[in-house]
Amino acid sequence: MMKRxxxxxxxxxxxxxxxxxxxxxxxxxxxxxxxxxxxxxEPFEAKFDVKVNLREYEGTGAALALLEQSRPGDWDVLVVxxxxxxxxxxxGILAPLPAADLPEADFFPEVVMEANNTVDGTxxxxxxxxxxxxxxxxADKVDAADMQDLGKVWSDKYSGKxxxxxxxxxxxxxxxxxxxxKTTDITAADLPALGETLGKMRSAAASVAGVVAxxxxxxxxxxxxxxxxxxxxxxxxxxxxxNLTWTIPDQGAVMWSQSIGVLADSEQPDLALEFVKYIxxxxxxxxxxxxxxxxxxxxxxxxxxxxxxDQKETLRWDSQPEYLAxxxxxxxxxxxxxxEMQDLWLETLQQ
Amino acid sequence: MTLxxxxxxxxxxxxxALLWTLAFFVVPFVVMGAMSLATMxxxxxxxxxxxxxxxxxxxxxxxxxxxxxxxxxxxxxxxxSVLLAYPLAWIIAFRVPKRWQRLVLxxxxxxxxxxxxxxxxxWLLVLAREGVVNKAMIWxxxxxxxxxxxxxxxxxxxxxxxxxxxxxxxTIYANLIQLPPNYRRAAxxxxxxAFQTFRHVILPLTLPGIMTGAFLTFVxxxxxxxxxxxLGGNTELTVPQVIMVQLGRRADFPLAAALALVLMGIVTxxxxxxxxxxxxxxx
Numbered sequence: 001m002m003k004r005x006x007x008x009x010x011x012x013x014x015x016x017x018x019x020x021x022x023x024x025x026x027x028x029x030x031x032x033x034x035x036x037x038x039x040x041x042e043p044f045e046a047k048f049d050v051k052v053n054l055r056e057y058e059g060t061g062a063a064l065a066l067l068e069q070s071r072p073g074d075w076d077v078l079v080v081x082x083x084x085x086x087x088x089x090x091x092g093i094l095a096p097l098p099a100a101d102l103p104e105a106d107f108f109p110e111v112v113m114e115a116n117n118t119v120d121g122t123x124x125x126x127x128x129x130x131x132x133x134x135x136x137x138x139a140d141k142v143d144a145a146d147m148q149d150l151g152k153v154w155s156d157k158y159s160g161k162x163x164x165x166x167x168x169x170x171x172x173x174x175x176x177x178x179x180x181x182k183t184t185d186i187t188a189a190d191l192p193a194l195g196e197t198l199g200k201m202r203s204a205a206a207s208v209a210g211v212v213a214x215x216x217x218x219x220x221x222x223x224x225x226x227x228x229x230x231x232x233x234x235x236x237x238x239x240x241x242x243n244l245t246w247t248i249p250d251q252g253a254v255m256w257s258q259s260i261g262v263l264a265d266s267e268q269p270d271l272a273l274e275f276v277k278y279i280x281x282x283x284x285x286x287x288x289x290x291x292x293x294x295x296x297x298x299x300x301x302x303x304x305x306x307x308x309x310d311q312k313e314t315l316r317w318d319s320q321p322e323y324l325a326x327x328x329x330x331x332x333x334x335x336x337x338x339x340e341m342q343d344l345w346l347e348t349l350q351q
Numbered sequence: 352m353t354l355x356x357x358x359x360x361x362x363x364x365x366x367x368a369l370l371w372t373l374a375f376f377v378v379p380f381v382v383m384g385a386m387s388l389a390t391m392x393x394x395x396x397x398x399x400x401x402x403x404x405x406x407x408x409x410x411x412x413x414x415x416x417x418x419x420x421x422x423x424x425x426x427x428x429x430x431x432s433v434l435l436a437y438p439l440a441w442i443i444a445f446r447v448p449k450r451w452q453r454l455v456l457x458x459x460x461x462x463x464x465x466x467x468x469x470x471x472x473x474w475l476l477v478l479a480r481e482g483v484v485n486k487a488m489i490w491x492x493x494x495x496x497x498x499x500x501x502x503x504x505x506x507x508x509x510x511x512x513x514x515x516x517x518x519x520x521x522t523i524y525a526n527l528i529q530l531p532p533n534y535r536r537a538a539x540x541x542x543x544x545a546f547q548t549f550r551h552v553i554l555p556l557t558l559p560g561i562m563t564g565a566f567l568t569f570v571x572x573x574x575x576x577x578x579x580x581x582l583g584g585n586t587e588l589t590v591p592q593v594i595m596v597q598l599g600r601r602a603d604f605p606l607a608a609a610l611a612l613v614l615m616g617i618v619t620x621x622x623x624x625x626x627x628x629x630x631x632x633x634x
Contacts, residue, residue, distance in 0.1 A: 059600045059602075060600055060602075061598055061599055061600050061603070062598060062602070065598070090394075163584075169600075206584065206586075207501075207502035208584065208586065220479045220480075220481055220482070221479070221481045222479045222501055335391075338600075342600075346411075349585055350412070350413040350417070350588055
C-alpha cells in the first residue's frame with residue numbers, strides 16, 4: 001500500500017493534467033454558490049469538452065463592480081437576483097436571449113417573471129431557481145401552529161430564540177406582510193410602521209445571521225426559529241436533523257428567484273447560451289435544485305422527472321401550487337426607496 | 352547639479368519600496384479620497400466634489416453608532432489583551448527555563464496556525480447554548496440554564512482577545528528579554544519591593560513593547576470584519592460591517608470610501624496617541 005501511494009498520486013495528478021489539457025475551451029461564469037457543485041457542472045463540461053470557471057459573489061452591487069473592473073470578454077455567464085436583472089440590463093452587460101431557446105413553457109407559470117427578465121419585450125435573462133424567505137424552525141422546540149402566524153413568531157414566547165436572516169429586502173417584506181401591506185405596494189410612507197414591526201422582531205432576536213451562521217444557530221440549538229429562512233436553509237440539514245423544517249405562515253412568504261443570462265461582451269456567446277440552456281433543462285434544473293450549497297425549487301417543472309421522491313418531498317413539490325398562491329414578490333424598490341429601506345434596516349440592527 | 356554615486360545608489364535601493372508604497376498606498380489612498388467625494392444619483396456614480404457622504408455621517412445615527420461600537424470593542428480588546436498577555440510574557444521570559452522558552456512561545460502562538468475564519472466559527476460552537484462553556488458551567492452548578500454567550504459583544508471580544516494575546520505576548524516578550532537582570536537586582540538592593548521594582552523599573556522599560564503590541568492590536572481590531580460578523584451575530588454593527596453593507600447590494604462605493612477614510616482618521620489619531628512609546632528599536 002505504501003509503495004502504491006506515490007504511484008496513485010502521480011496517476012491522479014496526471015489524470016488531472018490530462019483532464020485540464022483535454023478541455024479545449026473555457027467558460028467563465030459569475031455565479032451564486034449553488035452553481036459550484038461539481039455534480040451540476042461536470043455533465044456540461046463533459047458534453048461540451050469545456051472547463052467552466054466559476055466565481056462566487058454576494059450582492060448584485062459586488063457583481064456589477066467586479067464586471068465593471070473586468071476586461072470585456074472576461075466573463076460569459078451571469079447568475080443574478082431576479083429583481084436585479086434590470087440593473088444588469090441598464091448597465092448594458094447582458095445580451096438578449098433567443099426566446100425560442102428557452103423552455104419557459106415548461107416552467108411554473110408564476111416564476112417565468114417576464115417583468116423581471118424582459119426589458120422592452122426582449123428577454124435578457126431566464127429564471128432558474130426560486131424559493132421562499134419564510135420561517136424555518138425546530139419542530140421539537142416550538143409549536144408548529146404558532147409558526148403559521150408571523151405575529152406569534154416574534155412574540156415574547158420565543159424571545160431570544162430567534163435569528164433573523166441578514167438581508168433587508170425579504171425581512172422587510174415579511175414585516176410588511178405581518179402588517180398587511182403587499183410587498184409590491186411598500187412606499188416610503190410605510191417605513192415608520194415597518195420600522196416598529198422590525199423593532200419588535202429585532203428585540204426578540206438573539207442574532208441577525210447570514211446563511212452559514214443561521215444554519216449553525218438552528219443546527220446547534222442556539223435558536224429555534226429563523227425568520228427569513230426557508231427550504232434553502234434547512235433542506236441540506238434535513239438528512240441529519242429532520243426536526244429542522246420550514247413553513248409558510250398564513251400571511252404568506254416572500255418568494256426569491258435567481259436568473260441567469262449571457263454577458264453582452266462574451267467572446268463565446270453560443271457556448272454561454274448552451275450553458276444557460278443546460279441550466280434550465282430538466283436535468284440541469286434537478287441538479288441545481290439539489291445543489292450541495294443550497295436547495296431551492298427548479299423553475300422548470302419537468303425537473304420533477306429527475307428528482308427522487310425524497311428530494312421532491314424535501315422541496316415540498318406537491319405543495320407548490322398552494323405556496324405560490326400565498327407567496328408575494330420580493331420587494332423591488334427604486335434606488336431612493338432602496339436607500340431608505342437599507343437605512344431603516346441598519347437603524348434597526350443598531351438599536 | 353549632479354548626484355553622487357552614493358546618492359544614486361541610495362535611491363536605487365529605496366526605489367522598490369518607494370514604488371511599492373506609491374502603487375499600493377498612495378495611489379489607492381488618492382483614489383479612495385476622490386471616491387469619498389463622489390456621490391450616487393440613483394444607482395449611478397457621479398464624480399465630483401460632493402460632501403454628501405460626510406454629511407451622512409452627521410445625519411445617520413447608525414453610522415455614528417458604528418463608530419462608537421468599533422471604538423468600544425477595540426479599546427476593550429486592547430486593554431484585556433494587554434492585561435492577559437503581559438503576565439504570560441513575563442512567565443515565559445523569567446520563569447520558564449531558557450531551553451524551554453522557544454517551545455513555550457511556539458505553543459503560545461499555536462492558534463495562529465489555524466485559519467482565522469475557522470477559528471471564529473470554532474468559538475461560535477464553543478460559546479453556543481449547547482456548547483462546551485455552557486455545559487461546563489451547568490456541570491459545575493454555576494448556572495441552571497444555558498446563557499447566551501454566542502452572538503454577543505462578549506463573543507466578539509473573546510474571539511479577538513484569543514487572537515491578539517498571541518501577538519502581544521510576542522512583542523512584550525521580545526522587550527522583556529532585553530532587560531538586563533541587573534536593573535531588577537539594583538532596584539531590590541536599593542530597598543524597592545517587588546511591586547515597586549515592577550512599577551518604577553520594569554514597566555517603564557517595557558512600555559515600548561506593550562504600546563507597539565497595543566497599537567497593532569488597535570489597528571487590526573478596528574478594521575476587522577470577520578470576527579464581529581461571525582461572533583457578534585449582527586446584534587450591533589462595527590464600521591467595517593457597515594462598509595460591507597454599502598458595497599453588497601447597492602455598490603455605494605462613495606459612502607463606503609468615506610467610512611473607510613474615517614477609520615483611517617481614527618487609526619491616525621491612535622498612532623498620535625501611541626507615538627510617544629512606539630520605539631521599534633526598543634523591542
